[in-house]
Amino acid sequence: MKPNVEELLLKFQRNEITECNVYLSLASKSKGKNKEVLKRIAKDELRHYSILKKHTGRDAEPDARKIFLYSLTAKIFGVTFAIKLMERGEKIAQEGYNLIIEDIPEAATFLKEEEEEHENELIELIKE
Numbered sequence: 001m002k003p004n005v006e007e008l009l010l011k012f013q014r015n016e017i018t019e020c021n022v023y024l025s026l027a028s029k030s031k032g033k034n035k036e037v038l039k040r041i042a043k044d045e046l047r048h049y050s051i052l053k054k055h056t057g058r059d060a061e062p063d064a065r066k067i068f069l070y071s072l073t074a075k076i077f078g079v080t081f082a083i084k085l086m087e088r089g090e091k092i093a094q095e096g097y098n099l100i101i102e103d104i105p106e107a108a109t110f111l112k113e114e115e116e117e118h119e120n121e122l123i124e125l126i127k128e
């Protein structure tokens, strides 16, 4: 694998494990169906992390600062606002996976599709 691709994958990997933690934190501040959806998305992000790890062969640490900032944002502006920001993150993730679609086509296509689903699920959560 090209070194720059590996760096990119590692960056995405770190993002996946960070998002997993952010969703868990938002789930802990939610109830009912919202809580369930956020927990399931967190599980997906963890799976995404594992898929990328298979390609990089390396571990990545979550971005503790980002997790803290999202928790603070949810506390000050509410969970819905934090979810809106995460929705934008899902869009950015899809664009990211587009960049590696030629390097790891199968994984990148799958990951992109799931991030698109996340985006739509979050839009539904915000609507309700």
Ligand SMILES: [Fe+2]
Pocket: 016, 044, 045, 048, 093, 115
């Ligand atoms: Fe993901």
Ligand SMILES: [Fe+2]
Pocket: 019, 045, 090, 093, 114, 115, 118
């Ligand atoms: Fe996602």
